[in-house]
Amino acid sequence: MDILLIGSGGREHALAWGLAASPLCETLHCAPGNPGTGSVGRNVDLDISDHAAVRAFCKEKNIGLVVVGPEAPLVAGLVDDLRAGGFACFGPTKRAARLEGSKGFTKDICARYGIPTAAYAVFKTVEPALAYVREKGAPIVIKADGLAAGKGVIVAMTMKEAEDAVAFMFEGGLGPAGSQVVIEEFLDGEEASFFAICDGENALPLASAQDHKRAFDGDTGPNTGGMGAYSPAPVMTPAIEARVMREIIEPTMRAMREAGAPYTGVLYAGLMITAQGPKLIEYNARFGDPEAQVLVPRLKSDLAKLLLAAARRQLAGATVEWRAETALTIVMAARGYPGQFAKGEEIGGVDEAGAREDVFVFHAGTKRLGRRLLSNGGRVLAVTALGRDIAQAQSRAYEAILAIDWPGGFCRSDIGWRALERNDG
Numbered sequence: 001m002d003i004l005l006i007g008s009g010g011r012e013h014a015l016a017w018g019l020a021a022s023p024l025c026e027t028l029h030c031a032p033g034n035p036g037t038g039s040v041g042r043n044v045d046l047d048i049s050d051h052a053a054v055r056a057f058c059k060e061k062n063i064g065l066v067v068v069g070p071e072a073p074l075v076a077g078l079v080d081d082l083r084a085g086g087f088a089c090f091g092p093t094k095r096a097a098r099l100e101g102s103k104g105f106t107k108d109i110c111a112r113y114g115i116p117t118a119a120y121a122v123f124k125t126v127e128p129a130l131a132y133v134r135e136k137g138a139p140i141v142i143k144a145d146g147l148a149a150g151k152g153v154i155v156a157m158t159m160k161e162a163e164d165a166v167a168f169m170f171e172g173g174l175g176p177a178g179s180q181v182v183i184e185e186f187l188d189g190e191e192a193s194f195f196a197i198c199d200g201e202n203a204l205p206l207a208s209a210q211d212h213k214r215a216f217d218g219d220t221g222p223n224t225g226g227m228g229a230y231s232p233a234p235v236m237t238p239a240i241e242a243r244v245m246r247e248i249i250e251p252t253m254r255a256m257r258e259a260g261a262p263y264t265g266v267l268y269a270g271l272m273i274t275a276q277g278p279k280l281i282e283y284n285a286r287f288g289d290p291e292a293q294v295l296v297p298r299l300k301s302d303l304a305k306l307l308l309a310a311a312r313r314q315l316a317g318a319t320v321e322w323r324a325e326t327a328l329t330i331v332m333a334a335r336g337y338p339g340q341f342a343k344g345e346e347i348g349g350v351d352e353a354g355a356r357e358d359v360f361v362f363h364a365g366t367k368r369l370g371r372r373l374l375s376n377g378g379r380v381l382a383v384t385a386l387g388r389d390i391a392q393a394q395s396r397a398y399e400a401i402l403a404i405d406w407p408g409g410f411c412r413s414d415i416g417w418r419a420l421e422r423n424d425g
Contacts, residue, residue, distance in 0.1 A: 001064030002027045003304060006048050008034050010364035010382040011289035012069040016040050018296040022304035035373060036363025048073055051081040058087050065308050071147060074285050075101040088311040092285050095261035100285040103182045104145045110280060113251040117280045118184040126170040129181055133162045139186040144169050146177035150225040189274035192233040193291055196249050199315040200262030203249050206320060208236035209291040215338060217414045224338045225379055228415030230328040230390060231294040234422050235273050244278050264310055293362050293382040294327035328393035328416050329384040330401060332409045337378035345375045348405035358386040359400045380409060390419040
């Protein structure tokens, strides 16, 4: 069958690589895609915000499965419109995607269904929010309710930081995303990500990962969309994973069914592993980026078959197989990211890096100009390696980085440090 993949980032290149390897996939179309997806499928110049155009393309090409990568089309209801046209679509509906599209909605679900999470309050105006911050004190977490491209969470360690964050959001610093603000208690523990694939009724556990949000070594600098990740996350023991399924994922699935919005697609739980056990920080309604770049290379099962079963609500009895190796990915970003950065810089050595054993170079912010590969975004490449353990995966990934010639790029030099520290301990 023909498959249509929506999106253009590193996550989509990883998914494209996995989907194209499936015996089910005859032709993979990527809209709009990037040079990486174009190497394993056919990029399509399609406006993904024009739902009628996407439906027309699916009809013309007789698409058997649509996979929606990014969150924005999900929150905009692309899945609803495609399903109404009779197309199998992997991803949640607009109502179900509120789990990511509104942090306040998710927190209210947690309160109603007893899902462990941080204490919180939701505000629509600045003065009550400031009063709440002053009552609770710092450290405290300030979140924009809506989608903010990974930049809507501020962990305020001082009262001034907290007050400035509240003012920044209500003054429009994040646009409509900050018109409502969620303020949460600060949780102490270790963060991890956990993924489950869902068909509305069943939730099948996938795998864990841990990412690195800060721009610079030592987890310093501004928050980013993610500077690297590894999978599995050692903190996510089998016992913790079982608790996450029982206490967090399954009650959420029940909540969404009872709300008349059964959840299908991948459910990505951002967690804090505290002394009391796992607590939900937030949900994402899609694969993470750069987490997809470590999950897909570890997957032994047929990715297209798995996503199609979820889209058709046929996950009952399904199983997932994983490679035994650890995967680690390092994001190469344009200097200045997440602030101002240059585009159009030539990048060399990518093919040489990707030719190494158990190394994959996933494109994110790149473009082709003739035979030249140019930077075209903030996060530009994700260099992933597999290894028998975290140390070998890290070593292979950084050795591959050395083959890439891009003076205008940078990466962190300590991706995987927490897992290495745990192993050394």
